[in-house]
Amino acid sequence: MQTPHEPQWSTAVPSPRLRRDLAGPWHSEAACRRDEAGLFFAPSQEPTAARLSREAAAKSVCARCPVLLECREHALLQPEPYGVWGGLTAAERRVVLGRRRRRQSAEAA
Ligand code: SF4
Numbered sequence: 001m002q003t004p005h006e007p008q009w010s011t012a013v014p015s016p017r018l019r020r021d022l023a024g025p026w027h028s029e030a031a032c033r034r035d036e037a038g039l040f041f042a043p044s045q046e047p048t049a050a051r052l053s054r055e056a057a058a059k060s061v062c063a064r065c066p067v068l069l070e071c072r073e074h075a076l077l078q079p080e081p082y083g084v085w086g087g088l089t090a091a092e093r094r095v096v097l098g099r100r101r102r103r104q105s106a107e108a109a
């Protein structure tokens with residue numbers, strides 16, 4: 001069985017943006033390997049309450065995942081535009097990326 005995130009690694013054409021150092025076996029240890037794939041990605045036209053509930057359930061899986069940090073960094077570096085990765089929603093990842101960009105800009109100034 002594949003994880004919700006595994007197809008992008010193992011069955012799709014590899015992304016040219018995929019960093020080799022994060023293309024390792026971490027996804028084989030993913031806690032989400034044992035969960036429903038639908039938990040991590042929104043179905044079309046998902047009501048807000050259902051989305052919040054689904055995302056909370058996905059994050060609870062991430063919280064016990066041994067590769068949370070690797071997964072999160074992968075999602076930030078790609079960047080992955082959809083779904084819960086590394087315990088963060090797409091909106092939360094955008095916030096993290098914005099903070100990183102501002103910090104890098106400040107350090108470069
Ligand atoms: S951190 Fe979450 S999304 Fe990432 S591999 Fe683990 S369970 Fe799956």
